[in-house]
Amino acid sequence: MKSYRKELWLHSPARRGLINITSHVEYCLNECGIRQALLLCNAMHITASVFINDDEAGLHEDFEIWLEGLAPEKPYSRYRHNGFEDNGDAHLKRTIMGREVVVAVSEAKLDFGPWEQIFYGEFDGKRRKRVLVKIIGE
Amino acid sequence: MKSYRKELWLHSPARRGLINITSHVEYCLNECGIRQALLLCNAMHITASVFINDDEAGLHEDFEIWLEGLAPEKPYSRYRHNGFEDNGDAHLKRTIMGREVVVAVSEAKLDFGPWEQIFYGEFDGKRRKRVLVKIIGE
């Protein structure tokens, strides 16, 4: 059995943004040489997500509008969490989008369907945050 | 360490539908003989889900109505993704229901509570699509 661990550092200049991290995760896979595995990729922060979907700009706008409808940022007083903070909405948005993905690794590749791409979803940005990649296999 | 990989092909005749795939996943487990493991089961398409819940027809109607409320199919112009496509809603519905499940395998069985069943959730059907089963264990 082999294991591998790497932290990816990400920075979203705006409060919210989606960043395609597929090539970063593929780099990890190439670096470790593991051929058959489960790969975990998770946000290490509780106001951010890692999820899999399409790399299409219109869809990403749809996500932004839809999440604002389900868990609006303002008014900040809407959330009991917002005493010393203003990111109550970000905790809820991340819940919808998910903390983590688990991906199959087969023949040393991400075992993906045709349109699957891994995204980091930032909902309380403007600072550096981390994503963890952990691989268990052989 | 042992690993196993299988693609399941599914076809939902309607745009949306839920298909119980538990017996298909159990077949994979019997085929590979792995006794202690983590089993990943994920949709390979970004407008479909794999999730765990109850096999009860009333609940499945509730899911349909609830998801249509949270991310309505129409009007198609509602979504920026719907330039050349009409499946913007399907990407959002799949986000709510989830891409994947990870299931414990113990003593060569799916290690489930009394009502857990694995479902494929189709939100943009009428064509054949794939689910991946990947098992890492021994």
Added chain:
Amino acid sequence: MKSYRKELWLHSPARRGLINITSHVEYCLNECGIRQALLLCNAMHITASVFINDDEAGLHEDFEIWLEGLAPEKPYSRYRHNGFEDNGDAHLKRTIMGREVVVAVSEAKLDFGPWEQIFYGEFDGKRRKRVLVKIIGE
């Protein structure tokens, strides 16, 4: 390769409640001595969740209000699932919050960011229910 399995028993005295189970999961990790792994922690019941977020009371109130908005408990007749049961809303709330988490284990510790804590989310309580911990690693 090593594997480990444990059931945790939980009891929420109210219909809904969030219980921090991080220390229970850490106990499992200490008990088995596995140092590099993927750890699965999932609700064994389909009206409950396991999820990761902040241990902050205001946020937990926000979750309660938000989930009641997205999938109200009453009127019970709202849900087709509620023929012999009254927990249709609990199935939907658990879908939003998620069935499971997968956590990296590195150097025999939960490999967490600064605020990550594991919670059991009960949406149909007043009775004992189970969470499964399964670890695959070495």
